[in-house]
Amino acid sequence: MDIVKILAIAGSATxxxxxxxxxxxxxLKERYALLWLFSGAVLLILSLSRSLLEYIxxxxxxxxxxxxxxxxxFLFLLLITLHFSAVISGLSEKNKRLAQEIALLRQALEELKxxxxxxxxxxxx
Amino acid sequence: MNKILIIVPAYNEAESLHxxxxxxxxxxxxxxxxVVDDGSSxxxxxxxxxxxxxxxxxxFNLGIGxxxxxxxxxxxxxxxxxxxxxxxxxxxxGAEIGILLDALxxxxxxxxxxxxxxxxxxxxxxxxxxxxxxxxxxxxSAIIGIPVTDTxxxxxxxxxxxxxxxxxxxxxxxxxxxxxxxLHRAGMTIAExxxxxxxxxxxxxxxxxxxxxxxxxxxxxxVFIDLLKK
Numbered sequence: 118m119d120i121v122k123i124l125a126i127a128g129s130a131t132x133x134x135x136x137x138x139x140x141x142x143x144x145l146k147e148r149y150a151l152l153w154l155f156s157g158a159v160l161l162i163l164s165l166s167r168s169l170l171e172y173i174x175x176x177x178x179x180x181x182x183x184x185x186x187x188x189x190x191f192l193f194l195l196l197i198t199l200h201f202s203a204v205i206s207g208l209s210e211k212n213k214r215l216a217q218e219i220a221l222l223r224q225a226l227e228e229l230k231x232x233x234x235x236x237x238x239x240x241x242x
Numbered sequence: 243m244n245k246i247l248i249i250v251p252a253y254n255e256a257e258s259l260h261x262x263x264x265x266x267x268x269x270x271x272x273x274x275x276x277v278v279d280d281g282s283s284x285x286x287x288x289x290x291x292x293x294x295x296x297x298x299x300x301x302f303n304l305g306i307g308x309x310x311x312x313x314x315x316x317x318x319x320x321x322x323x324x325x326x327x328x329x330x331x332x333x334x335x336g337a338e339i340g341i342l343l344d345a346l347x348x349x350x351x352x353x354x355x356x357x358x359x360x361x362x363x364x365x366x367x368x369x370x371x372x373x374x375x376x377x378x379x380x381x382x383s384a385i386i387g388i389p390v391t392d393t394x395x396x397x398x399x400x401x402x403x404x405x406x407x408x409x410x411x412x413x414x415x416x417x418x419x420x421x422x423x424x425l426h427r428a429g430m431t432i433a434e435x436x437x438x439x440x441x442x443x444x445x446x447x448x449x450x451x452x453x454x455x456x457x458x459x460x461x462x463x464x465v466f467i468d469l470l471k472k
Contacts, residue, residue: 213304217312220278220298224316227297
């Protein structure tokens with residue numbers, strides 16, 4: 118076994134292990150872990166099976182098969198960050214809605230307070 | 243009788259806000275006033291509370307878009323027929339609100355924009371600003387199909403239909419230009435009315451020369467993306 122293969126297996130196995138651990142401890146929601154799990158699994162399979170890696174590399178015209186691993190990892194990273202950008206956009210929209218609702222609720226509360234104060238006053242008189 | 247709400251978005255406008263509220267009360271006594279404090283770090287909220295106007299105070303700064311939308315949501319819930327956007331920095335004149343209201347009633351428009359450029363006034367923008375303004379005006383007029391001279395004006399009046407629309411959808415960062423495209427796409431009628439404006443009485447304009455270029459690119463991009471949205 119060559120060093121590149123050992124490194125690749127160790128790397129992708131570590132990634133998978135870390136993601137599993139984060140999910141197990143409740144630090145990562147499954148919804149956001151799916152892409153990580155999938156990319157870890159694909160990288161692990163390709164690191165284990167040299168023949169599959171070489172076959173795909175030849176098909177796409179890559180001369181040094183291990184660099185296919187870099188390409189795939191890079192594409193997954195792009196996908197994951199894009200996914201995060203979409204998630205953040207959704208969160209910031211929800212965040213804005215919440216801030217607006219709180220401001221309007223606070224205003225309604227203030228109005229109620231003044232109304233009840235007026236009622237108390239008119240009862241006292 | 244129409245229920246009218248004047249929405250005053252204010253971000254650190256403690257200096258000028260009191261004067262703005264007095265101006266509004268003396269010129270449009272029939273209207274209610276809502277100050278939207280956009281997470282100010284000065285005593286904007288306290289000034290509004292002391293004046294006795296309605297106050298919606300945002301927990302943190304959302305930007306003019308998010309603040310205005312809060313006002314439209316308030317107008318929707320409280321059943322207002324007309325909402326007027328009126329800046330808290332004192333550059334808009336309460337005396338000119340009547341012009342917007344007349345145009346809204348007579349012109350069969352859903353939104354009336356107060357324009358500084360329809361009438362010969364004393365507003366003399368710098369060269370770059372004028373360039374930006376005319377580019378916006380050209381692009382917007384081409385998209386909407388009628389001439390719009392003052393696309394960045396934050397002095398406008400809208401009817402119930404637009405209130406309901408803006409309460410749901412309102413652009414965030416630089417909403418004046420983009421909101422017109424959205425309204426046009428939603429089938430609303432846009433009109434302009436000539437108004438005068440004053441130089442700022444307090445605070446500083448949020449638009450500096452360097453930001454203007456960034457602003458232009460960003461708004462134009464947003465406008466074109468809006469055209470592609472379904």
